[in-house]
Amino acid sequence: xxxxxxxxxxxxxxxxxxxxxxxxxxxxxxxxxxxxxxxxxxxxxxxxxxxxxxxxxxxxxxxxxxxxxxxxxxxxxxxxxxxxxxxxxxxxxxxxxxxxxxxxxxxxxxxxxxxxxxxxxxxxxxxxxxxxxxxxxxxxxxxxxxxxxxxxxxxxxxxxxxxxxxxxxxxxxxxxxxxxxxxxxxxxxxxxxxxxxxxxxxxxxxxxxxxxxxxxxxxxxxxxxxxxxxxxxxxxxxxxxxxxxxxxxxxxxxxxxxxxxxxxxxxxxxxxxxxxxxxxxxxxxxxxxxxxxxxxxxxxxxxxxxxxxxxxxxxxxxxxxxxxxxxxxxxxxxxxxxxxxxxxxxxxxxxxxxxxxxxxxxxxxxxxxxxxxxxxxxxxxxxxxxxxxxxxxxxxxxxxxxxxxxxxxxxxxxxxxxxxxxxxxxxxxxxxxxxxxxxxxxxxxxxxxxxxxxxxxxxxxxxxxxxxxxxxxxxxxxxxxxxxxxxxxxxxxxxxxxxxxxxxxxxxx
Numbered sequence: 001x002x003x004x005x006x007x008x009x010x011x012x013x014x015x016x017x018x019x020x021x022x023x024x025x026x027x028x029x030x031x032x033x034x035x036x037x038x039x040x041x042x043x044x045x046x047x048x049x050x051x052x053x054x055x056x057x058x059x060x061x062x063x064x065x066x067x068x069x070x071x072x073x074x075x076x077x078x079x080x081x082x083x084x085x086x087x088x089x090x091x092x093x094x095x096x097x098x099x100x101x102x103x104x105x106x107x108x109x110x111x112x113x114x115x116x117x118x119x120x121x122x123x124x125x126x127x128x129x130x131x132x133x134x135x136x137x138x139x140x141x142x143x144x145x146x147x148x149x150x151x152x153x154x155x156x157x158x159x160x161x162x163x164x165x166x167x168x169x170x171x172x173x174x175x176x177x178x179x180x181x182x183x184x185x186x187x188x189x190x191x192x193x194x195x196x197x198x199x200x201x202x203x204x205x206x207x208x209x210x211x212x213x214x215x216x217x218x219x220x221x222x223x224x225x226x227x228x229x230x231x232x233x234x235x236x237x238x239x240x241x242x243x244x245x246x247x248x249x250x251x252x253x254x255x256x257x258x259x260x261x262x263x264x265x266x267x268x269x270x271x272x273x274x275x276x277x278x279x280x281x282x283x284x285x286x287x288x289x290x291x292x293x294x295x296x297x298x299x300x301x302x303x304x305x306x307x308x309x310x311x312x313x314x315x316x317x318x319x320x321x322x323x324x325x326x327x328x329x330x331x332x333x334x335x336x337x338x339x340x341x342x343x344x345x346x347x348x349x350x351x352x353x354x355x356x357x358x359x360x361x362x363x364x365x366x367x368x369x370x371x372x373x374x375x376x377x378x379x380x381x382x383x384x385x386x387x388x389x390x391x392x393x394x395x396x397x398x399x400x401x402x403x404x405x406x407x408x409x410x411x412x413x414x415x416x417x418x419x420x421x422x423x424x425x426x427x428x429x430x431x432x433x434x435x436x437x438x439x440x441x442x443x444x445x446x447x448x449x450x451x452x453x454x455x456x457x458x459x460x461x462x463x464x465x466x467x468x469x470x471x472x473x474x475x476x477x478x479x480x481x482x483x484x485x486x487x488x489x490x491x492x493x494x495x496x497x498x499x500x501x502x503x504x505x506x507x508x509x
Contacts, residue, residue, distance in 0.1 A: 034506050035220040036489065038499065039232045039241040042361070043200050043225035045394050048183035049167035050119045053127050053394040055413065056164045057245075057499045058203055058223050063167035063188035066093055066112070067158050071503070073416060073495060075158055079107060079168060079189065083161075088153040088451075089136075093161070095144040099212045102193040105170040109140040114171040116148075124179070127398045127431050128165050130424045131415075134448055135160075152449035155456075159415045191216045191502040201225055205501075216502035227360070236261050236484045243491065243499075247482035248363070249308030255484045262485050266493040268312055268319050270479030271409025272421075273362050275372065278404040278434040279472050283352055290471035292342035294332035296379045297372060301334075303477050306367050311477040316464055317422045319411065319478055321495050324418025324447075324460035331468045332475065339379040351380025357406040358385060359393040363479055365407060372474075398431040408432070409479070413497055418460045419448050426467065435472040 046052065049059045066080035080093040099107040116138045119126045134154040139147040148157055160166060173187050186194050191213060192205035203223045207216050224241060226232045229248035235241045237258055247255055247263060255263045277284040277293075284290055299313045315332065318325045343351060358369040366387060373383035386403060388396065396402045410432070412421035427444050428436035440463055447459040468475070483493045491504045 033219045036242040037222045039226040039244040041246040046183035047186040049164040061192040062190045064190050066161040089150045091148045091157045101170040103187045109146045112146045113138040119165045155451045217505045221501045242486040244484040249310045264483040264493040266481040268478045269481040269495045271411050272478040273409040275474035276406050281404045286346045288342045288346035292339040295335045296339035298334040311479045315475040318418045322412045326461040353382040355384045355403040357403040
């Protein structure tokens, strides 16, 4: 082939490739139609805030709560314009007038009562009902006033109305659609309305032009599922998406050194990850076995060498951003000889074999699980790592059908309070708990009904110390949050893990 002909072909190919390449999805702000795409590590499982089994990054944009948080994480009016405590067990909320759902249904006191009754109804088996299980009932005082009656004093009532499962849903549509259909085609009062959901691929929302808080700058947002970390980064750097979640340790430098994107880091804003143990099943019904496993794991090494410092070693289940955090405790330094000694004392001198379930919700979960397996093998415990598909894990965990040893992460998310950080995973009988300790149960119950802040802090410290000693899990670390953000946008990650798209604006610099 002649050189000139080859050059022509290469030129034509380059034109074709350029024509086929993905261009930026961000539309200029000057035409008033800023559109963005957010690449997340996971697809969603459902869009009903009353029955979520995942974080609320998508549904937060469709629905509203009575109370919101500003950019300094302070509680501010949302669908409630004010709130006050009438007596020890009664909170009064004054509701915003003139708000409608995007299907035209009015927002009023009946909506609040319906939303809460729906979650608290035992027949509905709402997975996060524990967040609001202190509520006895909601009474409609008049069209725009409700009384929230609690079983005991509950100082966290305003906070509980700041997150799912208390995001308001339209009664008429929710009843007509049924729970399954509502989760696929939701209707809210939020800054965005649902457009479509291509399962396994993306969810598309458009701005609510009649939003009571004003129409947001971003007119359309698409949440894309991009499970592979390197693919997410490539999509960001070539302008295919505008924000990505969960930037992996290996990819942080790529984003930082990019001329088109920045890295937004929020330390200890992610899940506190641990290895859960079913304490009613042998051998984990033996405290010495549970303590031995903690001594057998070199968490410092995992954080440094596997996670590349993308997390912080901690034996606290309450994070520093949460009310009730009492600092870090001294416990379980890496000591394999001590682990062997405890296993022998517990009647397992030769160890045992077990399956460890894990899921790709957490940073380098498979690598972490393999290192845990290697370190446990060194003390005689043979571990089979079982990677469970994400949607299956969401069903297994709350139903208690996972293996007796499993990886799970938890956080207080929007509430920023110890109650949300630990109640659901430590209180016996809760969907996500595989632990039963009457003393801990009593303190957990008291801590959510005490109005004295010092007493609450003291209770949470006592709980943490008791749980550390009892070791119902292998304590590991709390993840940092890493987002990649296009330079075309103004946005930074938040400590509560939410992604309010209505706060995103174009960077016109």
